[in-house]
Amino acid sequence: MSHQATVKPKLRRTPHEEVGPMYPVVKPVDRGYDLTLNPKNGERAQGQIVYLSGRVIDTNGEPIAGAKVELWQTNMHGRYDHPADPNPAPLDENFEGFGSAVTDAEGRYAFKTVKPAAYPASAPGWWRPPHIHFDVESDYSRLCTQMYFPGEKLNDEDFLIARHRKIGDGELIVAKPAPLPAGAEPDAVALTFDLILNARLR
């Protein structure tokens, strides 16, 4: 007989979203921490710099070391660097819309990126709020989700966010303000966002 079902997790799992059609077809060669630097020419991406960091933890609150964290997003104009993106907004050749990292012993990850913009979605009148897609993989669990920015008006009109708010998970997908790192750009923002995966069954 298993007693696994009697162990109640301490935390709610971060809500799942589909991978969606904008997962990169071609990933940048440089998959490091900084999405805002074009390694070919040393130029910087356009837009407001976002220092994004957080932890990958499980539903017991334990850090997950060695988890693979991938993220992808639009540039400051709301355009994905993806051949299937129907949005006519401009591309930014200096912005890498994809990053990948591996969590440290405390489950931490960090990226330097720019704030993505809203873009028109599949239904008339529906604009996706600025968001960042995540795909996180531990040796036990996997989570695909989307992170939103605090205080965005469009957050209150978004169909996908509404689904999570309805069951009390709305706060789990919105990043929180964090202290800016030393030497940050004048208009930069810092955010923290934890990703909570299912705990290993014992």
Ligand SMILES: [Fe+2]
């Ligand atoms: Fe998206």
